[in-house]
Amino acid sequence: MKLHEYQSKQIFGRFGIPVPQGIVAENATEARNAAREIGLPVVIKAQVLVGGRGKAGGVKVARTLEEVEEKAEHILALNIKGLPVRKVLVDPAADIQSEIYLGVVIDRARRRAVLMASAAGGVDIEEVAATTPEKIVRVPIDPFVGLPDYLARDVAVAIGLPREHWGDFVKIAKGLAAAFVANDASLAEINPLAIVGTDGDAKLLALDGKMVIDDNALFRHPELAAMRDPDEESEAERKARNADLSFVSLDGNIGCLVNGAGLAMATLDIIQHFGGKPANFLDVAGGARADKVAAALRIVLSDPKVKVVMFNIFGGITRCDEVARGIVQAMEEVKPKVPMVARITGTNKEEGDRILASANLITANSAAEAAQKAVELAGLN
Amino acid sequence: MSILADKNTRLIVQGITGREGDFHARQMHAYSPIVVGGVTPGKGGMVTDYGVPVFDTVGQAVREVGANASVIYVPARFAPDAIMEAADAGIRLIVCITEGIPVIDMIRVRAYLDTKQSLLLGPNCPGLLTPGQAKIGIIPGNIATPGNVGVVSRSGTLTYEAVNALTQAGMGQSTIVGIGGDPVRGLGFLEVIQMFNEDPETEKIVMIGEIGGSDEETTAAWIKDHVKKPMAGFIAGRSAPPGKRMGHAGAIIEGGMGTAESKIAAMRAAGIRMAELPTDIPELLR
Numbered sequence: 001m002k003l004h005e006y007q008s009k010q011i012f013g014r015f016g017i018p019v020p021q022g023i024v025a026e027n028a029t030e031a032r033n034a035a036r037e038i039g040l041p042v043v044i045k046a047q048v049l050v051g052g053r054g055k056a057g058g059v060k061v062a063r064t065l066e067e068v069e070e071k072a073e074h075i076l077a078l079n080i081k082g083l084p085v086r087k088v089l090v091d092p093a094a095d096i097q098s099e100i101y102l103g104v105v106i107d108r109a110r111r112r113a114v115l116m117a118s119a120a121g122g123v124d125i126e127e128v129a130a131t132t133p134e135k136i137v138r139v140p141i142d143p144f145v146g147l148p149d150y151l152a153r154d155v156a157v158a159i160g161l162p163r164e165h166w167g168d169f170v171k172i173a174k175g176l177a178a179a180f181v182a183n184d185a186s187l188a189e190i191n192p193l194a195i196v197g198t199d200g201d202a203k204l205l206a207l208d209g210k211m212v213i214d215d216n217a218l219f220r221h222p223e224l225a226a227m228r229d230p231d232e233e234s235e236a237e238r239k240a241r242n243a244d245l246s247f248v249s250l251d252g253n254i255g256c257l258v259n260g261a262g263l264a265m266a267t268l269d270i271i272q273h274f275g276g277k278p279a280n281f282l283d284v285a286g287g288a289r290a291d292k293v294a295a296a297l298r299i300v301l302s303d304p305k306v307k308v309v310m311f312n313i314f315g316g317i318t319r320c321d322e323v324a325r326g327i328v329q330a331m332e333e334v335k336p337k338v339p340m341v342a343r344i345t346g347t348n349k350e351e352g353d354r355i356l357a358s359a360n361l362i363t364a365n366s367a368a369e370a371a372q373k374a375v376e377l378a379g380l381n
Numbered sequence: 382m383s384i385l386a387d388k389n390t391r392l393i394v395q396g397i398t399g400r401e402g403d404f405h406a407r408q409m410h411a412y413s414p415i416v417v418g419g420v421t422p423g424k425g426g427m428v429t430d431y432g433v434p435v436f437d438t439v440g441q442a443v444r445e446v447g448a449n450a451s452v453i454y455v456p457a458r459f460a461p462d463a464i465m466e467a468a469d470a471g472i473r474l475i476v477c478i479t480e481g482i483p484v485i486d487m488i489r490v491r492a493y494l495d496t497k498q499s500l501l502l503g504p505n506c507p508g509l510l511t512p513g514q515a516k517i518g519i520i521p522g523n524i525a526t527p528g529n530v531g532v533v534s535r536s537g538t539l540t541y542e543a544v545n546a547l548t549q550a551g552m553g554q555s556t557i558v559g560i561g562g563d564p565v566r567g568l569g570f571l572e573v574i575q576m577f578n579e580d581p582e583t584e585k586i587v588m589i590g591e592i593g594g595s596d597e598e599t600t601a602a603w604i605k606d607h608v609k610k611p612m613a614g615f616i617a618g619r620s621a622p623p624g625k626r627m628g629h630a631g632a633i634i635e636g637g638m639g640t641a642e643s644k645i646a647a648m649r650a651a652g653i654r655m656a657e658l659p660t661d662i663p664e665l666l667r
Contacts, residue, residue, distance in 0.1 A: 106484055106488075106564060106565070108564045108565060108593075108594045108595070108596075108631070109594070109595055109596075109599065111487075111488060111491045111492075111565050112488060113485075113488065126636040126637065129636060130636075130637060142492075143485075143488045143489045143492045144489070144492065181485060184483050184484075184485050186484060214483050214484050214485065216457065216481045216482060216483045216484070216630060217483035217484075217485065217486075219458065220458075220483075246627075246628040248622075248625045248626075248627060250622065258538075259538055260536060260537050260538025260539060260541075260628075261536065261537075261562060261627060261628025261629045261632060262534070262535065262536020262537065262538060262539030262540070262562070262589070262591055262617050262628075262629070263536065263537075263538040263539045263542060263617075264627070264628055265536075265539075265591060265592070265617035265618040265620075265621060265627050265628070265632065266539050266542075266615070266617040266658075266659055268618075268620040268621070269617060269618070269619045269620050269641075270658060271620075272619065272620040273657060273658070278620065281621075281625075281627055281628065283628040314538040314541050314542050314545075316519075316520070316521035316524070316537075316538065316541050317405075317408060317519060317521050345542075345545070346521070346524065346541065346545060347521060347523055347524070366660060367542075367658065367659075367660070368658055368660070
C-alpha cells in the first residue's frame with residue numbers, strides 16, 4: 001500500500017527527520033489560507049500515488065496569494081496518469097543548494113533492508129541505477145542492531161556530503177531506517193534530501209517523501225491501513241481484496257480465473273502467446289469453493305471489456321469434480337452473458353469434465369486449447 | 382535417493398489441530414508413515430484420531446519422538462515464532478507453508494537462522510514431495526511417481542501442472558521442491574539445484590521460476606559452470622505489467638528488474654532448455 005507524500009513526511013517528522021512545515025489543502029481557498037499561514041513563496045504539490053507528477057504539471061511555485069489560488073485550482077483539476085488530484089500539499093518554498101537521494105529498500109538477494117544514497121538526487125533513482133550504478137551507495141541495515149552511526153557516516157563520506165552536514169545526515173539516515181522498520185515499509189524514500197539556505201546557515205531538509213507499506217503487515221498497523229487511498233486500486237481490485245482474492249486489472253478482454261499465482265501468471269502468458277489479451281490476473285487460491293468462485297466470477301464480469309472468460313484449474317488436493325461443481329454453482333448464481341471456456345485437470349479430471357459438459361461451458365483438454373478458443377471467441381464478439 | 386526428505390524422515394506438524402494443519406496432517410499421514418507428532422501449545426498429551434501424539438512444544442517432540450523435520454501451518458502472525466521455535470529445538474528441516482508473513486519478520490527470522498543448523502523451506506510454499514517416500518506440505522501425492530527428475534519451483538499449481546505432465550510422459554521424480562513465492566525466504570534455487578546436482582539418483586532437473594528478484598539469474602550463472610545434468614525450465618509472468626504484484630509477494634517487476642525476459646535469457650545461456658508452455662517440459666527432457 002502506497003502512502004501520499006504528506007503522510008510519509010508526517011511519519012518521517014516523528015522519526016526526527018527535518019521536513020517542511022506544510023499544510024494539506026483540498027480546494028483553492030484552503031490552499032490560500034495555508035499559504036498565508038506558512039508565508040510566501042510556497043510550492044503547491046499534487047498528492048497522487050504515481051510518479052512523474054512534476055512533468056505532468058502537478059508541482060508549481062506560487063509567489064502571491066492570488067497565484068496560490070489560481071495554481072491550486074489548476075492542479076486540483078488535473079488528472080495525472082488516470083488519477084484525479086484530490087489534495088495538494090502547500091509547502092514553504094525552499095532555497096535549494098544541492099539535492100541528494102536517500103532511500104531504504106528491501107534487498108532480496110542480501111535478505112536485508114538496505115540504505116541507498118546518491119549525490120545525484122532529485123532525479124529518477126531508477127534511471128541513475130540503470131545508467132550510472134556507481135553513483136549509488138548501499139549499506140545493509142542489521143535486523144537486530146539497526147543502522148549504526150558509523151555506517152551512516154560511511155555513506156555521507158561516500159557520496160561526498162560536506163563535512164558540516166554529517167551529524168545531521170547520520171540522524172536522518174538512522175531516522176529513515178527506523179521509520180522503515182517500525183512501519184513495516186517495503187520502501188521509504190527522501191528524494192530529494194536537500195541542502196537548503198545560505199552558507200553558514202545551510203541545513204538538510206526532506207523536501208519530498210514516499211513510503212510503501214508491506215500489505216502483509218497491515219494487520220499490526222491499523223493507523224496505516226486507515227490511510228489507504230481508494231484511488232490506488234480499481235473498484236474490482238478493491239472488491240477482490242475484500243474477498244481475499246489476488247487480482248490485478250489488465251487492459252485486455254479475456255477474463256481469467258485460475259487457481260494458484262504461478263499458474264495464473266502462466267495462463268496470461270499462454271493467452272498472449274496465442275495473440276489474445278488478458279483482462280485480469282486472478283488467483284482463486286486453493287480450494288476454489290463455489291462461493292469463492294462466484295465472488296471471483298462476479299469481479300471478473302464487472303469489467304465491461306470482458307468478452308469471454310477462461311477458467312484454468314489444476315485440481316490437486318481439491319478434486320476436479322469439487323471445483324467443477326463450484327464453477328457450475330457459481331454460473332447458476334451469476335448467470336454470465338459472455339461465453340466461458342474451462343480447462344480443468346488433475347485429480348478426478350474425468351468426473352470434473354463430465355460435470356462441466358452438462359453446464360453451458362466450452363471445455364478444453366489443455367490450457368493451450370482453452371486459450372486458443374478464448375482468443376477466437378474474444379475476437380468474434 | 383532423493384534430497385531433503387525420505388522414508389526415514391521424522392516429521393512433526395506445527396499447528397496440527399488447526400483447520401489447515403489437521404486437513405494436511407491427515408493427507409501426509411495417509412501418504413507415508415513419516416508423521417511422528419504434532420505441536421499445538423496447550424493441547425499437549427492429546428492423541429489425534431489417526432494415532433499421532435500432540436505436544437505443547439517442539440522441544441518436547443524432539444525429545445520424545447525424535448523429530449528431525451517440521452512443517453508449519455500456523456497463521457502468518459504466529460509463523461515467525463514457530464520457525465524460530467523449531468530451529469531452536471534443533472529441527473534440521475523446517476518447511477513453512479504459511480502465506481502472508483511480513484517481510485521484516487522474515488528478515489529477522491533468516492538472520493536468527495544464520496545462528497542455527499536448520500534449513501528452512503518457504504514460507505508461502507507448497508513444501509516438498511519425495512514420491513513414494515515422504516510428503517511434507519500440500520503437494521498432491523497422486524500426481525507424482527518415483528523417478529529421476531528433480532523439480533524445483535517458486536509456484537504451487539504450476540509445479541503440479543509440470544509434475545503431472547512428467548508423470549503422464551512416464552518420467553518419475555526424485556524430489557519435488559517448492560521454494561515459495563515470498564521475496565525473503567529460506568532455500569533458494571541455487572541451494573536446491575546444488576543438492577540435485579550432487580544427488581546420484583537425480584539425472585535431470587526442472588527449474589520453474591517467475592518474475593521478481595534475481596535468484597534465477599544468479600542460479601543460472603552457477604548452473605552454467607557446474608551442472609552437466611540435462612535441464613528444462615519455465616518462467617511465468619512474461620505478460621505481467623511492471624510494478625504490479627502478481628499474487629505472490631515476490632512476483633513483481635521493480636525498477637526494470639526481475640523481468641521474465643532477463644530470466645529466460647540467463648537460463649538459456651546456462652544451457653537450460655526453456656519451455657513455451659509448462660506442459661512442454663517433458664518433451665524438452667527427452
